[in-house]
Amino acid sequence: MSTPVEEIKERLNIVDIVGEYVTLKKAGANHKGLCPFHGEKTPSFTVSEPKQFFHCFGCGKGGDIFTFLQEVESVEFAEALRMLAQKAGVELKKTDPRDNNERTRLLDCLDLATSFFSTALKESKEGERARTYLEERAVSSETTTLFQIGYSGDSWDALMQFLKKRGFTNTELEHAGLVVPSPKAGGYYDRFRGRLMFPIHNTHGNVIGFGARILESGKHEAKYLNSPQTQVYNKSAVLYGLDMAKHYIKKMDATMIVEGYMDVVTAHQAKFRNVVASSGTALTEEQIRLLKRFSNNVILAFDADAAGLSAAWRGMQLAIQQGMNIKVMNLPQGSDPDELIRQDAQHFRKLAVEAKPFMEYAFDTVLAPLDLMNVQHKKKAASELLPMISLFPDKIEQTHYLQRLATLLHVDEQILRDTINRGRKKTTKLRPKTVVQEPITQPVAPKNPKNEALSERLMALLSLEIQNFPVLLQRLHVDSLEVPHLREVYKYLESQYNQSGSIERNQLVFSNEKLLLTWQTLELIGEELYSQLSLQERQQELLALLDRLERDRIKRRLQDLSTALSSAEASHDNGAIERLSTEFRILTDELKKLG
Structure with missing residues (x-):
């Protein structure tokens, strides 16, 4: 009988799982995309469908679907197992609730709270005002259910008592x-009371927090109240509605960003399904990484006044620096998407189609009230637009907008460039100097990147040409492989060869998962680097790599011998001097033979 891990791997395709986070393109037998683990502009992230494996040639990360999910979601294996089991429809063995990790307990608790709020909205007398609010905004019961919208009553402890009866503690x-926590010792009260509740989901559809809107006007409370930062909820790393919008974003290759929860709800109901909300905050690095998983194109649907431009600018600075393509919808002043869609969905769609590139929108908005024959107005235009232009990483785009601004202001383009450069120098000068503290611990021996690269290339080539393993046995010193996991694979192959007297690629059976993953990574690297070479070219490359590794090993040993000789001479140890000198001469001769 197969294990849950094996069953999940049988049911799920790594290309589909990775494809939820990375835009993949077919490249031969593999798929390629931009690595989600480090910033890069040229795709070096490879997914092998036949091997159900991924590897990044830029940062070196690789593994199976479980490894990928653990890395990309920053979760432990148990949580990755739970998430993938849910996707695969694999039922995991139930465990004692007391044995569940804290993250799972929190998710279960939030899920129950969502049901509690949903029931209160649909069935309670208090929920009438929330139902009326939604009806006035033409939110259907189907949409309410889809978004799991609920209501928190006025009671100070109704939710707390409900959850405690189901085994959750006050601390949880x-x-x-x-x-x-209540000012009274040991007491607690419900955070959300008298509010319309919008559950906030992660990309996998789990409720991780809430956004709550007050319904009674005149109360001296914030209009919106969000969940605090928790183990599962980080406001800066989530976008409201992304769990439902992500597939449409990939399909349409664009994300529409609005400000509020109701904007998203109304948009999805009107079939604008690629819409998410930033919840009124400027986009963070984490949110931009989220967006780039699905599309590099963004349409902003913010208010069209000066404040709207300011909000758009704050939110888009990082996105522009990351090379995202930003467009801005020209909404009527004082209007929001919720209101516009309810009034005329087709007009809203037209505005989306007519959205302007961010800098076009910025030029129009900044320059509209200015008289460009007035020198003070020219300075104002430059001071507002140049910081935006300077952020574009693409020099062609940056030059295009600089030339346009120079023409409009009737000034030399170089003057604008100099202004940008002065701003950069000023920013650099204002940055506090980093104080480097001397380490008080013993320094760690530095890695040898040259050896690491050569060792990886050799073992990757070996994975394709395993019949050449006897050549390695004759010519490779195991000390040449400084990378532990590569040395481990080599020693395992050596033991297999010694047992049977031969070694075949299709007969390899690895003793543990770690060795198997390392070997699969090497096969992926080998196919990427050497699949186009002829058999003769591969053999020549193998011998060249062996020579380079041997030269590297001898040079490192000569350095060690030189240090040891100096120490022996200082202590007048004639026996050691003679022994070390002999080895030094022999290795020097060997190095000369290698060329």
């Missing part, structure tokens, strides 16, 4: 962001 409820 506090960690989930659902209750707040």
Whole structure:
């Protein structure tokens, strides 16, 4: 009988799982995309469908679907197993609730809270005002159910009592962001009361927090109240509605960003399904990484006044620096997407189609009230637009907008460039100097990147030409492989060869998962680097790599001998001097033979 891990691997395709985070393109037998683990402009991230394996040639990360999910979601194996089991429809063995890790307990707690709020909205007398609010905004019952919208009553402890009866402690409820410690010793009360509740989901559809809107006007409370930072909820790393929008974003190759929860709800109901909300905050690095998983194109649907431009600018600085393509919809002043869509969905669609590139929108908005014959107005235009232009990483785009601004202001383009450069120098000068503290611990021996690269290339080539393993046995000193996991694979192959007297690629059976993953990574690298070479070219490359590794090994040993000789001479140890000198001469001769 197969294990849950094996069953999940049988049911899920790594290309589909990775494809939820990375835009992949077919490249021969593999798929390629931009690595989600490090910033890069040229794709070096490879996914092998036949091997159900991924590897990044830029940062070196690789593994199977479990490794990928652990890395990309920053979760432990148990959580990755739970998430993939849910996708695959594999039922995991139930464990004692007391044995569940804290993250799983929090997710279960938040899921129950969502059901509690949903029931209160649909069935409670208090929920009438929330139902009326939604009806006035033409939100259907189907949409309410889809977004799991709910209501928190006025009670100070209804939710707390509900969850405690189901086995959750006050501490767990506090960690989930659902209750707040009372000034009275040991007491707690519900965080959300008298509010319309919008569950916030992660990209996998798990409820991780709430956004809550107050319904009674005149109350001296914030209009919106969000869950606090918790183990599962980080406001700067989530976008409202992305769990439902992500597939449409990939299909349409664009994300529309709005400001509020109701904007998203109304948009999706009107079949604008690539819409997410930033919840009124400027986009963070984490949110931009989220967006780039699905598309590099963004359409902003913010208010069209000066404040709207300011909000768009704050949100887009990092996105522009990351090379994203930004467009801005020209919404009527004082309007929001929720209102516009309810009034005329077709007009909203037209505005989306007519969205302007960010800098075009910025030029129009900044220059509209200015008289460009007035020198002070020229300075104002330059001071507002140059910081935006300077952020574009693409020099062609940057030059295009500089030339346009220079023409409009009737000034030399070089003057604008000099202004940008002065701003950069000023920013650099204002940065505080980094104080480097001397380490008080013993320094760690530095890695040898040259040896690491050569060793990886050799073992990757061997994975394609395993019949040449006897050549390595004759010519390779195992000390040449400084990378532990590569040395481990070599020693395992050596033991297999010694047992049977031969070694075949299709007969290799690895003793543990770690060795297997390393070997699969080497096969992927080998196919990437050497699949186009002829058999003769591969053999020549193998011998060249062996020579380079041997030269590298001898040079490192000569350095060690030189240090040891100096020490022996200082202590007048004639026996050691003679022994070390002999080895030094022999290795020097060997190095000369290698060329």
